[in-house]
Amino acid sequence: MLTSRAGVALLAAFVASIVVAQVQAIPGQPSVVELLVKWTPLLAKGFLFNLLISFFAMLVGTLAGVLLGSARISPRPPVRGMSWIVVQFFRNAPWLVLLFFVMFLLPFEFHVGGTTIPFPDWIKATLGLALPIMANVAEILRGAVQSIPTAQWDAARSLAFSRRQTLWKIILPQCVKRMLPPWMNWYAILTMATTLASIVGVSEVMTLTLRITNAEGRTDLLIPIYSYVLLWFFVYCWPISLMTRRLEARYEVR
Amino acid sequence: MDLEAFLRDHGIIATRHSHPPVMTVEESERLVPKLPGAKTKNLFLRDKKGARHFLVTVPHDLPVDLNALGSALDADRLGFASLERLAKHLGIMPGSVSLLALVNDAAAAVEFVIDRTLWDAPAVQAHPLVNDATMVIPHADLERFLAATGHAPRVLELVRLVDVHKSFGTVEVLCGISLDVGKGEAICIIGPSGSGKSTLLRCINGLVGIDRGEIHVGPHAVHRLHKDAEMVALRKDVSIVFQQYNLFPHRTALENVMMAPVDVLKQPKVEVEERAYSLLAKVRLTGKEKNYPGELSGGEQQRVAIARALAMRPQVMLFDEVTAALDPETRKEVLVTIRQLIDEGMTSILVTHEMAFAREIAQHVYFTDQGLIVEHGPPARLFGDPQKMRTRAFLEQVL
């Protein structure tokens, strides 16, 4: 959970690291602050890339998760059983393992007819990250559907709604409110997890940070630049976390 | 009494076909859709002496005392199910062409008697089985024939339960329930908690499947429906109102009423909206159309639930202790609404603890205990002069 106290601590660490770096600065070299300012545009680009990956992974994961979640509550036992296995697998596998799994499983390009469609690493990483989201969204959906009183199903069935209609028109709309907080929570987790993509070679913000520190060759830059990036993630994810808790609180009151 | 003699005595001219035509199921199925006004209902009467079976097909809306007819003809009255079985056995489709058909006991031949209006239909005239010798009884005469049995007319049954059994695990909740509800009738089911009243209602609209017995609602043989898709047709004809209202909390009162007709019956939205407004007005909720269920009182919610059930234009309404969760004030509003519906001729089955209400509105009251009907009868008798000890004990407690 991201709290404002964590944010304050992070900010303090960042400022402290800069102060320490400034104090230890070797005269004649550009200061740490100057370097941070210089590299900010590139870091921002990398960060936006992380956000892009997070959007797509969330979109794909949510859509697939809704389908998988519907399978989890299917009246047919085989469908329920299969989807249970899928959910358990993707929920409990380490994200990084899933990421490598997808990276090596999928080709880097597709051949459709005569043309070659490239399949870049970042899309593969997005799909890899979407898998655990899918499994967790499925679980959220199942929990939410089961929290709706069976009387709602009875009422809908009595009005001649089919099972599918009942699910889509009556049950799921009531679930959205309950699903929103945990869903947003997973989005925040996902956003932070996008940095895993650097390990599989996607040029997102962590990869860029590493390259910058290598290029500058300055050890005193390491702590400030990493806490700088950390701060960005915090600034982005903290409001989401805050909103999640607000929604949760409001839901509890109701 | 001999049917032919009976017909003769009442001046009903019916000529006998010399070589009775036999119509197969396929033939009648082909013929029926072409007949205007072939909306009929079948009853099978069996001569007790075993001489003859009578297959009587009457229009849905014809008020007839079938029990009286049966006894006048010294015949057993058989329900739909047995009729269906017999008709199948004979290779005819009940409810097809005939207004009155005579079946001989050898089950070898069926003689159809066709209503004159149907008789004139080109489709009938062109049918190879129809010839000069086919017997005709005009509609008016049939009514006379039925009226001549001299008993007070009773409406046709719309709901019929025969020996219904239902267990949950090892617990038998319904242990052989049989009851009939005529079209336009209101019946009440009373009984102690846990006697299976709610389960019974849920069986009638197919929410709960039964283990044994038969449930017929109009043309639907509920006990034979299994898939959800098959249930849809039944549920268009039967609506239920629950104790806890069970409105859809994410939709306004108006939307609650409109949803099923629009999404399930695929009726045009504009037309449904108009109907929804007038239904909400009917349950005296004008001005509350745009409120969400959470913003309405219990009594108001329950009236929305009634409007929602009515929006399907059902043949039968089931009410499951609809006032039990309400305080005395709001209870009255809901009861007034239900009484109005019953007065308008809505066939209703009510499970209720409101004895005074049951006494006032019901044509027939059933007292159930431990999954059985202990006693039933007109309210005046059941409440005024109960025969069984168990009934008396229960009534003493609640009255």
Ligand SMILES: Nc1ncnc2c1ncn2[C@@H]1O[C@H](COP(=O)(O)OP(=O)(O)OP(=O)(O)O)[C@@H](O)[C@H]1O
């Ligand atoms: N789905 C179910 N599974 C198992 N047992 C059930 C189920 N539904 C009902 N029962 C049991 O069947 C019995 C009859 O229940 P039912 O609700 O029909 O009684 P009732 O006459 O409506 O009682 P009340 O007046 O309290 O509403 C009870 O013992 C109940 O526990």
Ligand SMILES: [Mg+2]
């Ligand atoms: Mg009950």
